[in-house]
Amino acid sequence: MAxxxxxxxxxxxxxxxxxxxxxxxxxxVVPLLIGLVLPVFTSPIxxxxxxxxxxxxxxxxxxxSCDYGPSTxxxxxxxxxxxxxxxxxxxxxxxxxxxWATGAGQIELLQDQVLRTEFEGKExxxxxxxxxxxxxxxxxxxxxxxxxxxxYSTDVRGTSTGSIPMMEGVANLTDMDLIVxxxxxxxxxxxxxxxxxDRGDIPITGGVTAVEAPLxxxxxxKQLLGLMGGxxxxxxxxxxxxxxxxxxxxxxxxxxxxxxxxxVAHTLIALLVILGNVMFFMERRREGKRS
Amino acid sequence: xxxxxxxxxxxxxxxxxxxSFLYKDNVFYKFAEHLFVGxxxxxxxxxxxxxxIIPNLLGKLWPRAAAVWLPAAGEWEMDLWFLIPLxxxxxxxTRLLKKVGYLSRxxxxxxxxxxxxxxxxxxxxxxxxxxISHTMIPLFVKDGGGGLAFGxxxxxxxxxxGTICGLVYFFFSAEHKGILRPxxxxxxxxxxxxxxxxxxxTVMARISLLTGRVQYLLRDWLxxx
Numbered sequence: 449m450a451x452x453x454x455x456x457x458x459x460x461x462x463x464x465x466x467x468x469x470x471x472x473x474x475x476x477v478v479p480l481l482i483g484l485v486l487p488v489f490t491s492p493i494x495x496x497x498x499x500x501x502x503x504x505x506x507x508x509x510x511x512x513s514c515d516y517g518p519s520t521x522x523x524x525x526x527x528x529x530x531x532x533x534x535x536x537x538x539x540x541x542x543x544x545x546x547x548w549a550t551g552a553g554q555i556e557l558l559q560d561q562v563l564r565t566e567f568e569g570k571e572x573x574x575x576x577x578x579x580x581x582x583x584x585x586x587x588x589x590x591x592x593x594x595x596x597x598x599x600y601s602t603d604v605r606g607t608s609t610g611s612i613p614m615m616e617g618v619a620n621l622t623d624m625d626l627i628v629x630x631x632x633x634x635x636x637x638x639x640x641x642x643x644x645x646d647r648g649d650i651p652i653t654g655g656v657t658a659v660e661a662p663l664x665x666x667x668x669x670k671q672l673l674g675l676m677g678g679x680x681x682x683x684x685x686x687x688x689x690x691x692x693x694x695x696x697x698x699x700x701x702x703x704x705x706x707x708x709x710x711x712v713a714h715t716l717i718a719l720l721v722i723l724g725n726v727m728f729f730m731e732r733r734r735e736g737k738r739s
Numbered sequence: 740x741x742x743x744x745x746x747x748x749x750x751x752x753x754x755x756x757x758x759s760f761l762y763k764d765n766v767f768y769k770f771a772e773h774l775f776v777g778x779x780x781x782x783x784x785x786x787x788x789x790x791x792i793i794p795n796l797l798g799k800l801w802p803r804a805a806a807v808w809l810p811a812a813g814e815w816e817m818d819l820w821f822l823i824p825l826x827x828x829x830x831x832x833t834r835l836l837k838k839v840g841y842l843s844r845x846x847x848x849x850x851x852x853x854x855x856x857x858x859x860x861x862x863x864x865x866x867x868x869x870x871i872s873h874t875m876i877p878l879f880v881k882d883g884g885g886g887l888a889f890g891x892x893x894x895x896x897x898x899x900x901g902t903i904c905g906l907v908y909f910f911f912s913a914e915h916k917g918i919l920r921p922x923x924x925x926x927x928x929x930x931x932x933x934x935x936x937x938x939x940x941t942v943m944a945r946i947s948l949l950t951g952r953v954q955y956l957l958r959d960w961l962x963x964x
Contacts, residue, residue, distance in 0.1 A: 466761065466762055469761045472946075472949070473949075473953075476946070476949055476950050476953050477953055477957070480950070480953060480954060480957055480964055481957065481963065481964060483964070519948075520948070521951065522947050522948055522950065522951025522952075522954070523944065523947050523948070523951075549783070549786040549790060581790065582790070583787075583790045583791045583795070586857060586861070587857075590857070601811065602811055606810065606811060641865060642861035642862075642864070642865040642866075643861060645865075646861075646864050646865045646869060647864070657944050657947075658940040658941065658943040658944035658947065659940060659941050659944045661940055662933070662936060662937040662940055666870060667865075670869070670873045671865065671869055671873070677940065678940060678943050678944055678947060679943065679947040679950075680943065706947065706950045706951070706954065709946075709950045709953075710943065710946055710947065710950060713946045713949075713950075714942070714943070714946065717942060717946075
């Protein structure tokens with residue numbers, strides 16, 4: 449305190465955290481209300497993933513594993529939707545599974561909001577199949593690496609996998625041309641890399657929450673062909689998707705729309721961190737002068 | 740009555756109750772928190788029974804009984820080998836009984852042995868051998884015209900020397916003096932940059948989840964966006 453007074457430096461360095469919470473809240477609410485949308489540019493790590501799917505010939509088998517739940521849906525659901533749109537736009541055959549119990553609900557949302565509305569011409573059992581959730585974590589991956597139908601005897605509707613047309617010729621995971629894991633923890637993309645990618649020599653890509661992304665970067669680019677990291681990664685993939693397939697301009701924008709509030713909130717946080725540091729050094733200098 | 744609207748209202752009110760903690764701890768927050776814990780516990784118990792106990796145990800030992808919940812199990816044959824996991828599962832529960840609690844160590848031993856075995860292979864192959872081989876990258880990268888590709892060369896150099904210096908920091912068998920001292924200092928900087936990036940990603944994740952919740956309130960509940 450300068451001269452015993454509680455001046456602005458003193459007050460600012462002891463700002464009530466509830467004011468900060470309020471400002472963060474405003475920084476998210478206002479951009480959403482005004483519809484702030486900022487340009488997003490696709491980074492190489494996401495572009496590699498996009499290019500890999502783009503290079504798949506029609507009829508390729510893509511396994512999409514939705515290993516997340518409602519708690520991380522804002523980050524992961526746009527990723528799963530983008531992969532679904534891209535794979536089906538390339539006329540790939542999409543096999544949807546989940547290692548998480550809560551993933552089954554997210555797959556249902558994917559079916560209702562993307563598969564059955566935007567791809568009405570694609571047939572269940574011929575172009576895409578929902579094999580659902582199975583317990584077992586990495587043990588399940590181990591098992592389906594050798595025999596997929598032993599674990600998935602039916603799809604989620606109860607139809608025998610022996611009678612599903614697109615399951616013909618699929619003995620195990622090595623018959624997949626690409627595995628895409630969308631995850632938010634254990635089990636997730638890391639387990640797909642360790643138990644399927646490295647052991648079965650199967651190409652793996654994925655999308656994870658921002659918290660997990662730094663843990664997976666060491667696997668890129670040899671063990672992991674590409675990675676969507678958090679909402680930013682999802683927005684980058686949507687940008688690449690819209691650029692290649694303009695027909696998704698109205699639908700594949702969920703993550704891009706949320707980047708506006710993201711940018712404003714991050715800017716506010718950066719300013720508060722700088723302010724905090726300035727206040728810290730100013731107070732320390734005053735303490736030094738007094739002593 | 741439109742049950743979807745009721746569901747949205749319940750979700751919105753519970754969201755606001757949780758957010759109320761940001762002002763002060765209160766009875767509404769406590770209620771929502773306890774409700775979440777209770778519902779989560781019940782949900783996971785039901786999921787565990789229907790996805791593991793019924794198909795993987797009851798369906799193998801008594802298929803006709805399991806067919807009540809899982810019609811496909813009606814065609815399965817009894818497999819008595821699954822008595823072994825049944826016994827081990829029951830042994831695990833003896834942990835709750837003081838006199839015979841030691842029997843649970845058999846089951847724990849099996850679980851730990853399995854975990855150790857699978858983890859050894861996956862970490863040794865994916866996190867050790869593969870990571871070492873993928874760090875062996877060219878330090879001077881040529882472009883298509885035979886000249887030096889500066890971007891890739893710089894990137895590879897950072898990756899290689901950053902990895903080495905980071906490892907040197909954790910090498911405690913020799914005192915960090917001479918050449919090891921600056922390498923160790925660079926290693927610390929590499930680690931701090933990594934932690935900073937990780938922290939930044941964590942902030943992004945939390946803001947993303949907040950944005951998702953606010954979008955739910957403004958779009959699904961209030962309908963203003």
